[in-house]
Amino acid sequence: MTGQDPTGPIGIDTSKPHPARMYDWYLGGKDNYPVDEEMGKQMLALDPRVPVMARVNRAFMHRATRWLAKNGVRQFLDIGTGIxxxxxxxxxxxxxxxxxxxxxxxxxxxxxxHAAALLRSTPEGVTEYLQADVRDPATIIDGAGKILDLSRPVALSLVALLHFVSDEDGAHELVRSLLSELPSGSYLMMTHATSDFTPEDSAAATEKLKAAGITLALRSRDEFAGFFDGLELVDPGVSVVDEWRPELGEPVPGQENGIIPGYGAVGRKP
Structure with a gap:
């Protein structure tokens, strides 16, 4: 175990909603609080597909991870893990x-x-948990380097995370900083919400979350593609999330009811 001791005291602020706990509520989990449920319901009122979107992001992660493992990747760094x-x-x-x-x-x-649930590795493999923020890439790389061999390819997973990081916080620069520490043959797997398909509802959602202290930086297709500058995109390139390699998993019930307002892609560092 790296980072903070999970058996020690943990300070959880239940006075305001948190994206990870809202995500848990959308997925039908129990590790959330009334404030998260209330904000989740407000988001549902704006777009009832939000729970489907959460499941579609998870399904993308499953498919992309499966593709990467089948193509020889043996190391993964998952930032914004969630519950x-x-x-x-x-x-x-x-x-x-x-x-x-x-x-x-x-x-x-x-x-x-809940980190113990993330540490049930196979005997042959390793899983570890690091308590750190994506806005502090140096700490992440330092901790990850104690577990992973950073001279060998690593798949960097940023699923449903960067839309909570503003341009002012340097979202694109953070990704470049993380990738700069990974060797040739590493990959970026990523999904990101967009307002391209639902501009009015997206603007309302952004304002509601801002009032609750949560940043929502929805980005266009071109802005999302910018995270992959300098990388070799894996076919089919930048796609609506549920349209990336659908043959590698099962469809999410409800995803057929209109376009999912988010993008996904996997890119290889040359």
Whole structure:
């Protein structure tokens, strides 16, 4: 275990909603609070597909991880892990390649409280948890480097995370900083919400979350593609999330009811 001791005291602020706990509520989990449920219901009133969107992001992670493991990747760094929901990334990766090594990273104390569920590795592989924020890439790389061999390819997973990081916080620069520490042959797997398809509802959602202290930086297709500058996109390139390699998983019930307002892609560092 890296980072904070999960058996020690953990400070969880239940006075305002948190994206990881809202995500848990959308997925039908129990690790959330009334404030998260209330904000979740407000988001549902704006777009009833939000729970489907959450499940579609998880399904993308499963498919992309499966593709990467089948194509020889044995190390994964998952930032913005969220509250564990099975199957977790390491279960997918180690289901293909039991010797896979996985480092999870999140800044929410409630994720730390459930870190034990993320550490049930195969005997051949490794899973570890690091308490850190994506806005502090140096700490993440330092911690990950104690578990992963950073001279060998690593898949960097940023699923449903960067739309909570503003341009003012340097979202694109943070991704470039993380990738700069990874060797040739590493990958970026990422999803991101967009307002391209629902501009009015997206603007209303952004304002509601801003009032609750949550940043929502929805980006266009071109802005999302910018995260992959300098990388070799894996076919089919930048796609609506549920349209990326659908043959590698099962469809999410409800995803057929209109376009999912988010993009996904996987890119290889030359």
């Amino acid at each position: 564990p929901t099975e199957p977790n990334l390491h279960q997918i990766a180690q289901g293909v390649a039991p010797d896979s090594r996985v480092v999870y990273c999140d800044n929410d104390p409630i994720v730390l409280a």
